[in-house]
Amino acid sequence: MNKHVDVLIVGAGASGIGVGIVLKQMGCGNFCVIDKGDIGETFRRWPKEMRFITPSFPSQGFGQTDLNAVAPKTSPAYTLDEEHPTGEEYAEYLEVLADHYQLPLRTKVEVKEIRKHNNQLFEVVTSKGKLCSKFIVWAAGEYQYPDFDVFPGAEHCIHSSQIHSWEEMKADDYLVIGGYESGIDALYQLNRLNKKTRLLAKTATWEIDSSDPSIVISPYTYGRMREALADDRIEMYENLTVSSVRKEGNSYYVETREGEQFTTCTPPVLATGYKGSTSMISQLFEFGEHGKPLVNEQDESTYCQGLFLCGPELRHGSHVFCYIYKFRQRYAVLAEAIGSRLNLNMDILELYQKENFYLDDLSGCGESCEC
Amino acid sequence: MNKHVDVLIVGAGASGIGVGIVLKQMGCGNFCVIDKGDIGETFRRWPKEMRFITPSFPSQGFGQTDLNAVAPKTSPAYTLDEEHPTGEEYAEYLEVLADHYQLPLRTKVEVKEIRKHNNQLFEVVTSKGKLCSKFIVWAAGEYQYPDFDVFPGAEHCIHSSQIHSWEEMKADDYLVIGGYESGIDALYQLNRLNKKTRLLAKTATWEIDSSDPSIVISPYTYGRMREALADDRIEMYENLTVSSVRKEGNSYYVETREGEQFTTCTPPVLATGYKGSTSMISQLFEFGEHGKPLVNEQDESTYCQGLFLCGPELRHGSHVFCYIYKFRQRYAVLAEAIGSRLNLNMDILELYQKENFYLDDLSGCGESCEC
Numbered sequence: 114m115n116k117h118v119d120v121l122i123v124g125a126g127a128s129g130i131g132v133g134i135v136l137k138q139m140g141c142g143n144f145c146v147i148d149k150g151d152i153g154e155t156f157r158r159w160p161k162e163m164r165f166i167t168p169s170f171p172s173q174g175f176g177q178t179d180l181n182a183v184a185p186k187t188s189p190a191y192t193l194d195e196e197h198p199t200g201e202e203y204a205e206y207l208e209v210l211a212d213h214y215q216l217p218l219r220t221k222v223e224v225k226e227i228r229k230h231n232n233q234l235f236e237v238v239t240s241k242g243k244l245c246s247k248f249i250v251w252a253a254g255e256y257q258y259p260d261f262d263v264f265p266g267a268e269h270c271i272h273s274s275q276i277h278s279w280e281e282m283k284a285d286d287y288l289v290i291g292g293y294e295s296g297i298d299a300l301y302q303l304n305r306l307n308k309k310t311r312l313l314a315k316t317a318t319w320e321i322d323s324s325d326p327s328i329v330i331s332p333y334t335y336g337r338m339r340e341a342l343a344d345d346r347i348e349m350y351e352n353l354t355v356s357s358v359r360k361e362g363n364s365y366y367v368e369t370r371e372g373e374q375f376t377t378c379t380p381p382v383l384a385t386g387y388k389g390s391t392s393m394i395s396q397l398f399e400f401g402e403h404g405k406p407l408v409n410e411q412d413e414s415t416y417c418q419g420l421f422l423c424g425p426e427l428r429h430g431s432h433v434f435c436y437i438y439k440f441r442q443r444y445a446v447l448a449e450a451i452g453s454r455l456n457l458n459m460d461i462l463e464l465y466q467k468e469n470f471y472l473d474d475l476s477g478c479g480e481s482c483e484c
Numbered sequence: 485m486n487k488h489v490d491v492l493i494v495g496a497g498a499s500g501i502g503v504g505i506v507l508k509q510m511g512c513g514n515f516c517v518i519d520k521g522d523i524g525e526t527f528r529r530w531p532k533e534m535r536f537i538t539p540s541f542p543s544q545g546f547g548q549t550d551l552n553a554v555a556p557k558t559s560p561a562y563t564l565d566e567e568h569p570t571g572e573e574y575a576e577y578l579e580v581l582a583d584h585y586q587l588p589l590r591t592k593v594e595v596k597e598i599r600k601h602n603n604q605l606f607e608v609v610t611s612k613g614k615l616c617s618k619f620i621v622w623a624a625g626e627y628q629y630p631d632f633d634v635f636p637g638a639e640h641c642i643h644s645s646q647i648h649s650w651e652e653m654k655a656d657d658y659l660v661i662g663g664y665e666s667g668i669d670a671l672y673q674l675n676r677l678n679k680k681t682r683l684l685a686k687t688a689t690w691e692i693d694s695s696d697p698s699i700v701i702s703p704y705t706y707g708r709m710r711e712a713l714a715d716d717r718i719e720m721y722e723n724l725t726v727s728s729v730r731k732e733g734n735s736y737y738v739e740t741r742e743g744e745q746f747t748t749c750t751p752p753v754l755a756t757g758y759k760g761s762t763s764m765i766s767q768l769f770e771f772g773e774h775g776k777p778l779v780n781e782q783d784e785s786t787y788c789q790g791l792f793l794c795g796p797e798l799r800h801g802s803h804v805f806c807y808i809y810k811f812r813q814r815y816a817v818l819a820e821a822i823g824s825r826l827n828l829n830m831d832i833l834e835l836y837q838k839e840n841f842y843l844d845d846l847s848g849c850g851e852s853c854e855c
Contacts, residue, residue, distance in 0.1 A: 168539035168567060169703060171695045172551060174850045175810045176840055180543060191695045191853045196539060196703035213855045324542045324562045332540060332567035439546045467848075469547055469840065477838075479545045482562045484584045 119455055120144035121237060121246035123224055124390075125152045127437050128252035128424040128444070130207050131183035133216045135448040135465070139457040147239065149223035152211055153204025155257045161278040162302055164197040166294055166331040167436055178469055180438040184210060185468035197333065224253075227394050229417060248419045248451050253390035255425045260388045266358035269365060270383035273299055279306060286310065288367065288377040290355050291384030292318050297334050299382050300349075304341040310348075311375065313367070317351035324482035327433040389426045403428055410473075411450035412443055421447045432478050442472035485590050485615065490826055491515035492608060492617035494595055495761075496523045498808050499623035499795040499815070501578050502554035504587045506819040506836070510828040518610065520594035523582055524575025526628045532649040533673055535568040537665055537702040538807055549840055551809040555581060556839035568704065595624075598765055600788060619790045619822050624761035626796045631759045637729035640736060641754035644670055650677060657681065659738060659748040661726050662755030663689050668705050670753050671720075675712040681719075682746065684738070688722035695853035698804040760797045774799055781844075782821035783814055792818045803849050813843035 120136060122129045125148035133146045148154060167180040169190035179188035181203070189198055189206040198206070211218055223240040227249065230236075234245040259272035273295045276282070279302040289299045292314025303310045319338060321329045330338070341347055353373060358381060359366040367375040391398055391406050397417040398406035405428040407415045412427065414420040423443055427434040434440040445465040452459050465471040472478070491507060493500045496519035504517045519525060538551040540561035550559035552574070560569055560577040569577070582589055594611040598620065601607075605616040630643035644666045647653070650673040660670045663685025674681045690709060692700045701709070712718055724744060729752060730737040738746040762769055762777050768788040769777035776799040778786045783798065785791040794814055798805040805811040816836040823830050836842040843849070 167543075168541055170539055170551060171697055171703070171853065172538075172807075172809055173853060174696050175807075175813065176843060176849075177549065177551060177809050180541060180548060186851070186854045188695065188853050190703045192855055194703055194706050196707060209855050324559065325545050326542055332542070332561045332565055335565050336567055436543075436546075438543055438548050442546065472547060478547075480557070482542065482544060482559050483557045484563055484580050 115143060115145065116242075116244050117234075118143050118145050118244065118246045120248045120250060120451060121235070121244065122146040122250040122252055124148055124252035124254055124424070125207070125211070125218060125220065126155055126252065126254050126424070127153075127183050127207065128254070128440065129250070130210050130216065131441055131444045132250050132252060132423060132448060133218070134184045134210065134214050135444050135461065136451070136457075137214050137216060138461040139448060139452045139459055141452070141455065141457055144217060146211075146216055146218045147222040147224070148218075148220050149240075151204070151220050152218070153200075153207040155254050156200035156204040156207075158257065158274070158277075159200030160273070160276045160302070161199070161201075161280075163298060164199055165203065166197070166333045167326075167438065168196050168333065169193070169198060170196065173468070176468070178438075180436070183207070183437065183441050183444075184214075185464055185470050224393075227397065227420075229397070229419070232418070235419065247455075248421065250421045250423060250447065250451075251391065251394065252423050253393070255387050255389045258388040258390060258392065259383070260386050261383075262388075263383075263385045264355055264357050266360070267383060267385075269358050269360045270381045272383045274387070276382075279303065282306065282308065284308070284379040286377070287379055287382055288313070288365075288375060289382045289384055290367070291386070292316060292349075292351065293384065293386075294330060294334055296384035297330060297338050299384050300347060301334075301337040301341045304344055304346055307346065309346045311377075312347070312349045313353045313355060313369070313375065314349065314351050315354045320351075325433075325479055327435050327439070391422065391426055398422075401428065412447045413450065421451070423447055429475055432475055442470055445471045446473050485516060485518075485593070485612065486514060487613075487615050488605075489514050489516050489615065489617045491619045491621060491822060492606070492615065493517040493621040493623055495519055495623035495625055495795070496578070496582070496589060496591065497526055497623065497625050497795070498524075498554050498578065499625070499811065500621070501581050501587065502812055502815045503621050503623060503794060503819060504589070505555045505581065505585045506815050506832065507822070507828075508585050508587060509832040510819060510823045510830055512823070512826065512828055515588060517582075517587055517589045518593040518595070519589075519591050520611075522575070522591050523589070524571075524578040526625050527571035527575040527578075529628065529645070529648075530571030531644070531647045531673070532570070532572075532651075534669060535570055536574065537568070537704045538697075538809065539567050539704065540564070540569060541567065544839070547839070549809075551807070554578070554808065554812050554815075555585075556835055556841050595764075598768065600768070600790070603789070606790065618826070619792065621792045621794060621818065621822075622762065622765070623794050624764070626758050626760045629759040629761060629763065630754070631757050632754075633759075634754075634756045635726055635728050637731070638754060638756075640729050640731045641752045643754045645758070647753075650674065653677065653679065655679070655750040657748070658750055658753055659684070659736075659746060660753045660755055661738070662757070663687060663720075663722065664755070664757075665701060665705055667755035668701060668709050670755050671718060672705075672708040672712045674753075675715055675717055678717065680717045682748075683718070683720045684724045684726060684740070684746065685720065685722050686725045691722075696804075696850055698806050698810070762793065762797055769793075772799065783818045784821065792822070794818055800846055803846055813841055816842045817844050
């Protein structure tokens with residue numbers, strides 16, 4: 114690993130690999146992608162049974178890109194023959210890409226600290242030594258940092274991301290806190306294993322009428338929920354916000370703001386979200402009212418020049434970029450900003466625009482369906 | 485129904501509704517969509533258990549259109565909350581569209597004959613009387629005309645499209661002829677009902693390496709096939725071309741060109757394809773070596789000016805348009821050709837281009853994935 118690089122990409126997940134490919138295609142000669150684990154590490158840690166909720170389909174030959182692809186002319190559906198890949202499978206797709214595009218990549222390198230002194234290079238302390246970089250692309254993801262600060266006693270719960278396989282769940286009934294995608298996935302998985310399950314949801318996502326899949330549950334999840342509901346082992350409680358979990362002896366007491374109490378003998382399953390990896394370098398960002406980092410039109414930190422953010426933590430106003438098909442459209446925008454400052458060859462952007470991998474005008478985004 | 489129209493669209497399926505919407509948006513004041521049945525009639529006749537193999541997902545808010553949508557800013561996933569709609573459900577989506585866009589539509593009107601005399605109007609004889617039209621858009625589909633001419637004795641078989649529900653199949657074992665999507669769907673459905681099933685395939689589609697889903701089976705089907713194979717009730721024979729089916733008493737003898745013989749006590753399930761509705765007006769088309777109608781760059785019959793073809797029968801050289809996400813990109817191209825001759829307002833084409841609903845340059849199509 115060079116001690117001095119032009120661009121350091123932190124994270125070898127969907128975003129890190131995706132941005133790495135654009136930079137490589139722009140002829141960037143001195144950059145590096147690092148990850149504290151392996152390529153696609155977070156995906157590898159998904160529960161064994163978990164699958165992509167966005168379907169993959171190899172339709173790129175006619176200009177419709179696989180929703181889960183991170184680079185034009187590639188498709189996980191083609192690589193994997195799977196419509197809803199598991200995390201392990203998707204990591205395999207990312208590995209194939211890293212290899213095909215010969216990305217300069219170092220795994221098992223952990224970032225300990227990032228410093229920047231007035232308009233100088235970034236100084237990055239890693240588990241394998243120090244390095245300097247002109248630009249940093251923060252692509253460290255969101256889904257590996259369970260948030261245990263959501264309410265007092267959350268530490269008594271088991272976070273859905275800590276479950277390696279639902280088969281490990283040996284009790285007969287469970288209580289799930291959270292009604293978004295991972296909450297309903299938990300419900301579905303537990304139901305399949307014949308567990309009785311109660312789910313407490315702040316919002317009845319399954320009743321929302323919106324055409325933005327970042328707000329409502331996906332058709333895949335919806336179908337699975339319907340399937341699970343057909344059995345008789347499920348109770349779903351809506352409009353309940355958990356205020357605390359108390360443990361006494363072998364019992365867990367779950368209190369809600371609305372004054373309801375639930376008791377369970379197994380640690381409640383926490384499906385309430387993640388902290389986001391920017392919490393590790395929060396001194397380099399300003400944070401908006403939505404709790405997410407503030408970035409300019411090129412996804413550069415409003416507080417620290419040269420630091421770019423990509424991946425599911427990205428927000429622009431009311432636009433949430435939590436799906437790959439959303440945030441991948443910003444790789445080329447960000448790469449263009451870096452490329453223009455490094456005088457790279459940006460001809461490749463034409464392909465990105467043509468293949469719907471470039472979204473710089475957000476004014477038309479998030480519009481609802483007419484029908 | 486006016487006796488004189490500018491454009492007559494024959495068929496109120498995906499294509500008829502899709503083209504109708506563009507014409508309406510162009511301000512075409514005098515056109516009509518007719519169908520011999522109801523809106524989405526062919527979809528309604530699908531076997532009850534059959535589902536779309538292309539997944540629907542409401543991603544249009546970020547420029548990625550639902551693969552099964554027939555108009556920009558619409559999404560069957562949004563309308564139906566389904567990723568893989570049944571035929572009945574999809575027909576419902578088409579009905580919602582017809583209503584929303586207030587299409588001039590007449591159902592239960594069957595076309596008996598179309599005549600055209602040198603550069604004059606088309607004269608169309610229907611079950612509800614005669615009418616005249618400047619242009620005809622033939623959108624009558626492909627999947628309602630089972631082809632029984634594939635080999636001698638095919639009439640002894642039951643065509644997959646004649647099955648209302650797989651639950652009707654009461655015997656214990658079946659033989660399926662055909663290894664494409666509908667053949668493997670038959671295999672999957674019969675296996676679910678615990679039938680023993682043998683499948684005879686000319687081509688082992690499940691072994692082909694191509695990123696064009698018109699050639700290989702879809703990821704959805706692939707997954708179902710894997711699921712079915714895990715049971716032990718299936719035998720798949722590849723590289724066999726059936727040459728005849730003979731019926732003697734209660735037995736069916738299936739012979740192949742390769743000299744193999746199979747015997748079964750139930751009518752073989754025929755999953756070998758359709759005739760295509762252009763066979764009804766074959767005098768108005770030239771046919772290419774691929775057996776499909778020849779059209780110019782605007783999808784107009786090379787033989788009969790003013791007659792346009794859209795839907796799954798469309799071919800351009802080696803490009804097969806058998807999926808909705810493929811052939812829908814030609815609606816606006818065709819509508820542009822008609823619109824320019826009728827002096828319609830074509831501002832709407834900008835939206836179609838922006839939303840990936842307009843494909844006039846086929847040179848980049850069908851490229852394979854890099855990975």
